[in-house]
Amino acid sequence: MLRFLLQRGGQALIAVFGVVTLVFFIQRITGDPTALLLPETATQADIEAMRATLGLDRPLLAQYINFLGDMARFDLGRSFVQNASVEEIIVSRIPETLQLAAGALVVALLIGLPLGLLMALTKGRFISRWIMGIVLACQSMPTFWSGIMMILVFGVWLRWLPSSGTGTLSHLIMPSIALGLLSLATYARITRSAVVDEMGKDYVRSALARGVGTKRLVTKHLMRNSLIPIISITALELSQLLAGAVIVETVFAWPGLGLLTVQSIAARDFVVVQAVVLLGAFVTIFANLAADILYSIVDPRVRLSV
Amino acid sequence: MLKKAKNYKPWLSAAFYWWPISLLTLLLFFAIFGSWIAPFDPDRQNLLARLKDPGFEARGAVYWLGSDELGRDVLSRVIHGAKVSISVAFLSVILSGSVGVAVGMAAGYLRGWSETILMRLVDIFLSIPAILLAIITVAVLGPGFINVILVLSLTRWPRYARVAYGQTLTIANRPYVTLAHAMGASAPRILVMHILPNIVGPLLVVATLEFGLMVLFEAGLSFLGLGVQPPTASWGSMLSTGRNYVGSAWWIATFPGLALFLLVLSANLIGDRLSDRIGKGHG
Numbered sequence: 001m002l003r004f005l006l007q008r009g010g011q012a013l014i015a016v017f018g019v020v021t022l023v024f025f026i027q028r029i030t031g032d033p034t035a036l037l038l039p040e041t042a043t044q045a046d047i048e049a050m051r052a053t054l055g056l057d058r059p060l061l062a063q064y065i066n067f068l069g070d071m072a073r074f075d076l077g078r079s080f081v082q083n084a085s086v087e088e089i090i091v092s093r094i095p096e097t098l099q100l101a102a103g104a105l106v107v108a109l110l111i112g113l114p115l116g117l118l119m120a121l122t123k124g125r126f127i128s129r130w131i132m133g134i135v136l137a138c139q140s141m142p143t144f145w146s147g148i149m150m151i152l153v154f155g156v157w158l159r160w161l162p163s164s165g166t167g168t169l170s171h172l173i174m175p176s177i178a179l180g181l182l183s184l185a186t187y188a189r190i191t192r193s194a195v196v197d198e199m200g201k202d203y204v205r206s207a208l209a210r211g212v213g214t215k216r217l218v219t220k221h222l223m224r225n226s227l228i229p230i231i232s233i234t235a236l237e238l239s240q241l242l243a244g245a246v247i248v249e250t251v252f253a254w255p256g257l258g259l260l261t262v263q264s265i266a267a268r269d270f271v272v273v274q275a276v277v278l279l280g281a282f283v284t285i286f287a288n289l290a291a292d293i294l295y296s297i298v299d300p301r302v303r304l305s306v
Numbered sequence: 307m308l309k310k311a312k313n314y315k316p317w318l319s320a321a322f323y324w325w326p327i328s329l330l331t332l333l334l335f336f337a338i339f340g341s342w343i344a345p346f347d348p349d350r351q352n353l354l355a356r357l358k359d360p361g362f363e364a365r366g367a368v369y370w371l372g373s374d375e376l377g378r379d380v381l382s383r384v385i386h387g388a389k390v391s392i393s394v395a396f397l398s399v400i401l402s403g404s405v406g407v408a409v410g411m412a413a414g415y416l417r418g419w420s421e422t423i424l425m426r427l428v429d430i431f432l433s434i435p436a437i438l439l440a441i442i443t444v445a446v447l448g449p450g451f452i453n454v455i456l457v458l459s460l461t462r463w464p465r466y467a468r469v470a471y472g473q474t475l476t477i478a479n480r481p482y483v484t485l486a487h488a489m490g491a492s493a494p495r496i497l498v499m500h501i502l503p504n505i506v507g508p509l510l511v512v513a514t515l516e517f518g519l520m521v522l523f524e525a526g527l528s529f530l531g532l533g534v535q536p537p538t539a540s541w542g543s544m545l546s547t548g549r550n551y552v553g554s555a556w557w558i559a560t561f562p563g564l565a566l567f568l569l570v571l572s573a574n575l576i577g578d579r580l581s582d583r584i585g586k587g588h589g
Contacts, residue, residue: 011429018430026443136578140571142522144529144542145563148549152560156553163552243435247526251549261438262530265445277442281434288433 004296012289019281023274024067028060050080071278081269090257090275096166097256100248101241103176108183108237113230115184116191117218123196131188139185143244147178147251164253171254179248183237190233194226228298235291239284323579326572333569336388344382345370348539352377357555372557375547383539384561390528390540391569394454395520399513402459406466407509411497413467414474425471428464436461440523444532451534458523462516469512473505507584514577518570525566541566 034050042050051057058066070077076086115131122128154174155163162171198204199222207221242257249258257276264272336343345367353376355364360372360380371380413424431439439461447453477483478501486496527533528542536543541562548559 014426015430015433018426019434022430022434023442027446029443029446132578133575136574137567137571140518140522140567140574142525142545142563142566142570144526144545144549145559145567148545148552148559148563151549152552152556156556239435243437246437246441247529250530261441265441265530265532270445273442273445277434277438280438284433284435 001296005293008289008292012285015285016282019278019285020068020071021064023277023281024064027270027274076275076278077271079264079269079272081264081267082272086271086275089260089272090279093255093257093260096254097242097245097249097258099172100175100179100245100254100256101238103172104180104183104241104244105234105237107176107180108187111180112184112187113191116188117195117223119188119192120195120199120222121214121218123192135185135188138181138188141181143178143182143247144251146181147174147248150174150178151251166254175248175252175254178251179241179244182244183240186233186237186240187230190229191226194229195222198222198225228295231298232291232295235287236284238287239280242280242283326575329568329572330576333388333565333572334392336385337392338389340385340389344379344385346379346382348378348382348386349537350378357551357558360557371561372555374544374558375551375555380544380557380561383544384541384565386539387541387544387562387565388569390451390534390538391521391524391566394451394458394524394534395517398455398458398462398520398524399517401455402461402463402516403466403509403513405459406463407470407502409463410467410470410472411474411501411505414471415478415493415497415501424467428467428471431461431464432468434461437523437526440527441530441532444527449527449532449535454524454527454533457527458520461523462520465516466509466512469508470505473508474501477501477504511577511581511584514573514580518573518577521566521570521573 034047034056056063074087076090078085079089082089115135119128119131119135122131150161151163151174154161161174162168163174165171204217204221207217212221245254245256245258246261247258248254249256250262253259257279261273261276264270264276346369352364352373355362355369355373355377357375358364358369358373358377360370362369362372369379369381371384374380374383409424409428413421440457443457443460444453447457474497483496483500486500491499524533525540525542525545528540529546531543531546533542534540544562545559545566548555548562551558
């Protein structure tokens with residue numbers, strides 16, 4: 001177990017290092033990122049001052065080592081546009097995005113799991129095909145379009161729900177559905193294939209032979225054994241949701257990390273954008289690590305295959 | 307449960323199969339011959355006919371899907387938008403596919419150090435949420451047609467690399483590959499002549515599904531103002547305008563979004579059908 005933990009932990013650290021390196025070099029593609037870090041109104045003197053603070057007059061390698069050092073100390077830098085530390089700015093937005101992600105996850109699980117189960121149980125019949133059609137439709141739905149259409153119908157025409165902003169539960173409904181549709185499709189597909197896999201196994205056949213009813217078979221046998229792939233996909237979904245939030249938050253003017261990213265790009269506040277991207281990557285890496293560890297606890301055989 | 311599968315009517319199944327392909331063909335037709343089909347010049351403004359309802363008639367010309375905030379014909383812009391969506395998606399699938407397949411096959415065939423380094427690189431790219439990676443890169447490079455293609459390819463090549471790698475690993479041990487190697491065939495020759503033809507099926511499935519995703523990404527970037535720049539008609543930027551006029555002019559956002567949805571849906575349906583036929587193996 002220790003060896004397994006060390007190996008997976010080591011891989012995660014390498015990934016973190018790689019991501020930081022990648023983000024650093026992407027910003028140096030054009031050679032000089034000063035222009036990215038300053039508003040368009042910046043004077044030549046501002047640019048020179050920024051160059052000196054960032055140490056851009058030094059060789060690339062020295063800048064890179066410096067950047068790594070900052071990251072190791074969790075120093076994300078300072079936003080010149082908002083005149084606050086990037087850490088503060090980000091932390092203040094996290095709760096909003098978490099709310100949205102949680103809402104989306106609830107939508108995805110509550111609808112996706114039953115749909116997937118139903119597809120598996122009706123496999124090969126026409127109804128299964130239709131459900132798959134619906135699932136594919138969810139998967140193909142551009143979040144910004146489904147969001148705008150919901151605003152149109154429920155916000156503008158019916159006036160049931162507020163079309164933007166945050167604060168109450170009714171504000172959360174439409175953004176959660178818009179963001180949750182894609183994950184819903186993923187959950188439905190994963191559940192379907194997991195349950196179909198389980199259905200072919202001997203224990204299911206013998207349960208059926210013993211006269212176990214459908215309801216009991218599904219709850220006691222099938223769902224329980226199909227849960228592992230469903231749990232591990234949740235790790236991946238977290239990062240999907242964070243990325244999807246960029247667009248959904250823009251549509252609904254939801255003041256989370258996604259809207260922050262878009263506003264920061266418009267304001268050329270690049271340190272903030274960089275921090276959000278890094279955060280997204282770290283969430284992905286650690287969610288995967290957590291899923292791996294959880295997996296190895298549930299199914300000890302995983303450890304042996306290292 | 308576990309009832310025997312019923313056979314439904316064959317014509318219905320055929321319709322299920324053909325409509326995504328016909329729709330894709332139609333949109334492709336729009337993309338290629340858009341300027342001849344579209345009733346208006348998509349960029350021509352008519353400030354006297356701003357935000358008009360679908361079906362509005364002005365001086366003998368009909369705005370079938372209404373007009374936008376500058377009096378441009380929405381139908382013409384939707385038709386022209388197909389060009390941007392399809393060409394960006396197609397070119398980025400080709401570019402990211404070629405790079406990804408080359409990397410994945412090299413890693414799977416050469417093994418050893420190159421395998422470790424290449425596949426680690428793939429893991430690193432995959433651990434940054436794709437749309438965030440695309441946003442940061444396009445913000446650095448600046449928006450525009452070519453840059454969007456480059457950025458989308460940069461974010462999506464690892465997906466092909468994963469699949470090509472896995473497939474190459476299984477094929478590389480087949481007797482005919484060993485034999486080709488023993489007969490003195492070079493590594494590039496073995497990869498291109500012996501391995502590639504045998505892994506092309508699963509790669510095609512990935513490419514089809516990726517096509518849909520690329521269409522969505524391009525529209526997403528345009529929606530955020532980071533894609534192809536105005537006045538060029540693109541569905542994403544039309545949606546972004548439409549968002550602002552959703553209370554007064556619902557048609558501006560509705561129609562380009564519908565076109566986008568149908569294009570992605572047909573790509574996904576075709577990909578799904580392909581993967582049923584060709585078999586799994588896509589990551």
